[in-house]
Amino acid sequence: xxxxxxxxxxxxxxxxxxxxxxxxxxxxxxxxxxxxxxxxxxxxxxxxxxxxxxxxxxxxxxxxxxxxxxxxxxxxxxxxxxxxxxxxxxxxxxxxxxxxxxxxxxxxxxxxxxxxxxxxxxxxxxxxxxx
Amino acid sequence: xxxxxxxxxxxxxxxxxxxxxxxxxxxxxxxxxxxxxxxxxxxxxxxxxxxxxxxxxxxxxxxxxxxxxxxxxxxxxxxxxxxxxxxxxxxxxxxxxxxxxxxxxxxxxxxxxxxxxxxxxxxxxxxxxxx
Amino acid sequence: xxxxxxxxxxxxxxxxxxxxxxxxxxxxxxxxxxxxxxxxxxxxxxxxxxxxxxxxxxxxxxxxxxxxxxxxxxxxxxxxxxxxxxxxxxxxxxxxxxxxxxxxxxxxxxxxxxxxxxxxxxxxxxxxxxx
Amino acid sequence: xxxxxxxxxxxxxxxxxxxxxxxxxxxxxxxxxxxxxxxxxxxxxxxxxxxxxxxxxxxxxxxxxxxxxxxxxxxxxxxxxxxxxxxxxxxxxxxxxxxxxxxxxxxxxxxxxxxxxxxxxxxxxxxxxxx
Amino acid sequence: xxxxxxxxxxxxxxxxxxxxxxxxxxxxxxxxxxxxxxxxxxxxxxxxxxxxxxxxxxxxxxxxxxxxxxxxxxxxxxxxxxxxxxxxxxxxxxxxxxxxxxxxxxxxxxxxxxxxxxxxxxxxxxxxxxx
Amino acid sequence: xxxxxxxxxxxxxxxxxxxxxxxxxxxxxxxxxxxxxxxxxxxxxxxxxxxxxxxxxxxxxxxxxxxxxxxxxxxxxxxxxxxxxxxxxxxxxxxxxxxxxxxxxxxxxxxxxxxxxxxxxxxxxxxxxxx
Numbered sequence: 001x002x003x004x005x006x007x008x009x010x011x012x013x014x015x016x017x018x019x020x021x022x023x024x025x026x027x028x029x030x031x032x033x034x035x036x037x038x039x040x041x042x043x044x045x046x047x048x049x050x051x052x053x054x055x056x057x058x059x060x061x062x063x064x065x066x067x068x069x070x071x072x073x074x075x076x077x078x079x080x081x082x083x084x085x086x087x088x089x090x091x092x093x094x095x096x097x098x099x100x101x102x103x104x105x106x107x108x109x110x111x112x113x114x115x116x117x118x119x120x121x122x123x124x125x126x127x128x129x130x131x
Numbered sequence: 132x133x134x135x136x137x138x139x140x141x142x143x144x145x146x147x148x149x150x151x152x153x154x155x156x157x158x159x160x161x162x163x164x165x166x167x168x169x170x171x172x173x174x175x176x177x178x179x180x181x182x183x184x185x186x187x188x189x190x191x192x193x194x195x196x197x198x199x200x201x202x203x204x205x206x207x208x209x210x211x212x213x214x215x216x217x218x219x220x221x222x223x224x225x226x227x228x229x230x231x232x233x234x235x236x237x238x239x240x241x242x243x244x245x246x247x248x249x250x251x252x253x254x255x256x257x258x259x260x261x262x
Numbered sequence: 263x264x265x266x267x268x269x270x271x272x273x274x275x276x277x278x279x280x281x282x283x284x285x286x287x288x289x290x291x292x293x294x295x296x297x298x299x300x301x302x303x304x305x306x307x308x309x310x311x312x313x314x315x316x317x318x319x320x321x322x323x324x325x326x327x328x329x330x331x332x333x334x335x336x337x338x339x340x341x342x343x344x345x346x347x348x349x350x351x352x353x354x355x356x357x358x359x360x361x362x363x364x365x366x367x368x369x370x371x372x373x374x375x376x377x378x379x380x381x382x383x384x385x386x387x388x389x390x391x392x393x
Numbered sequence: 394x395x396x397x398x399x400x401x402x403x404x405x406x407x408x409x410x411x412x413x414x415x416x417x418x419x420x421x422x423x424x425x426x427x428x429x430x431x432x433x434x435x436x437x438x439x440x441x442x443x444x445x446x447x448x449x450x451x452x453x454x455x456x457x458x459x460x461x462x463x464x465x466x467x468x469x470x471x472x473x474x475x476x477x478x479x480x481x482x483x484x485x486x487x488x489x490x491x492x493x494x495x496x497x498x499x500x501x502x503x504x505x506x507x508x509x510x511x512x513x514x515x516x517x518x519x520x521x522x523x524x
Numbered sequence: 525x526x527x528x529x530x531x532x533x534x535x536x537x538x539x540x541x542x543x544x545x546x547x548x549x550x551x552x553x554x555x556x557x558x559x560x561x562x563x564x565x566x567x568x569x570x571x572x573x574x575x576x577x578x579x580x581x582x583x584x585x586x587x588x589x590x591x592x593x594x595x596x597x598x599x600x601x602x603x604x605x606x607x608x609x610x611x612x613x614x615x616x617x618x619x620x621x622x623x624x625x626x627x628x629x630x631x632x633x634x635x636x637x638x639x640x641x642x643x644x645x646x647x648x649x650x651x652x653x654x655x
Numbered sequence: 656x657x658x659x660x661x662x663x664x665x666x667x668x669x670x671x672x673x674x675x676x677x678x679x680x681x682x683x684x685x686x687x688x689x690x691x692x693x694x695x696x697x698x699x700x701x702x703x704x705x706x707x708x709x710x711x712x713x714x715x716x717x718x719x720x721x722x723x724x725x726x727x728x729x730x731x732x733x734x735x736x737x738x739x740x741x742x743x744x745x746x747x748x749x750x751x752x753x754x755x756x757x758x759x760x761x762x763x764x765x766x767x768x769x770x771x772x773x774x775x776x777x778x779x780x781x782x783x784x785x786x
Binding site for chain 4: 724726756760761762765766769772
């Protein structure tokens, strides 16, 4: 374990994902604790810590990719929280998810929107005003 | 054909994709011209014209999704041009493509980077300074 | 909202999906009601309403695609109901799902068959006669 | 090799794919000739020979699946020929490909349409009448 | 049904998957019993019974593929049991799953690891020693 | 750059991929040289250098995954060379590729076999003996 990359990654993980990311790390402890270390070092220490792209743009890219791939609902949930944490508005997130219909089809977009519905409910976000 | 949505879409297509988008529309003329119309109306008139997310963010999302899906090299090429057209820097684009390694694997990221290499060459963009 | 395309789409949605489609539209109300509108207008008003391919053939194509993609179980369920609504026999549906093993592998076909098992049970369809 | 299944498969292959299928079988001779045998026996002897779904419907399902999967352009080409061989009209094929935009996104549909453009050209099919 | 291929496949299925495979076959009885037969004949009689690659290597390949595809969690579970049955150690399985992060991304690897966590728990396997 | 991980990765890359891997690294120099560094450090220094799974088994897993994913032909080519370099026989490779038909469909397996045909030709490997 490289102390610096790990420490840098841990701070970036906390900044982006908050407690959601820590839950994933915890869940790995009994099966592959070194994978959690590699994910923090490489994912958050090496990639998310790079200059050249702001965190909000990074989360827009991640939310779009996970929605399009369509086989990563738990990770999409983590990154919808992350996107809100780093400055995406709920409305912006809905726009990203809707746009994915063009590139990955309506089912991928629909499934992404229903994950967002859960995330918004957990955070008490109401998107559509009462009449 | 709804005159307004089509006209709105055509303007948005020109703003985003420039001549790259028109080439796709032209290529469809002999096989499915109505599909070109629907793509302009729905894709550009309905989706890309929506408020709530700026065009630069929309192209970040599209580049990420097409790279992650990995089966859409011609469309990725069009949208790498589009991303540059609406304000992404070459460096930002490289960061988005590199980040996709985390979510879709290194092959998807590598293939995306090699498409970007072609696009940058076409536009005379040099990323790495000579020593 | 284009009144005509929306109205046409709504009628086509009712013809094909019955109450299953309406449930999806309802579920979108609190998160992205405009996405429901676009889906009805574009998906059902523009695409499913086109001449040139009968609805039974359209649902064969949709069931095959959703089974092959393998990341769209809720939408496959809706379209298995739809396929039965527009004239596919349960036996024909099983044949389509089995055939997908050739193109998307046995897991995709198996998962499709188990979704069909649920749909047939909901509608009281028994495929295999008692000995 | 089961003589009956192989013979049945070979006849079904000839009926559906004509010389296109034979080319695939030939190309396998120097690398995995037994795979060609298994493909003929299982794919064409066991699956395509089953009663319960007509060949035109089977090819609609295959064309839809291969377009949606998006990583099988050579096989899509073979099956676009096959679909025409067993009674799909060029117009019906274009409708299937366009519909895939709903489920797998516009890039998958576009790439499918451009494969169809090649197939139609090889067969001298003109879809759009001159003005 | 070819008696020999079916019998050979049934024995191979029992050797590899034990009761897990039989459960899948049973679940197919009310929807597509002939699909179970084809899967045993082709999958286990024709493919897994071939010489030229040992069963442990075959399961390494299958676990890798199902993890990378990411849309086949139930089948991955069956084949994690199978991999253990034919001689993979729990540690080797964790290594295969971790390695998939390189080719299919971290979400695919994570989801695979969490399926393995379930399988190991069912079999009373503890990977990480208490301190 | 961590000198140790980079050096370790470079040695592992040379052991596994030989000149094929170096070509990928070279091709990245003008677009994303740091991505080449990360790929060597993380992919080869962190993952392929781990104990617990021999290199031959690692390449079996990689070849299977890349064949199943189906959107990574250039990387599959590199890893077919790698698999031969670390001890897979051509026959074993053909078996892995054929087996993928079960999990990812015949097109994925066929496309993988045709990439192998190229690799075997480049290395002068003849699989099927003359009669």
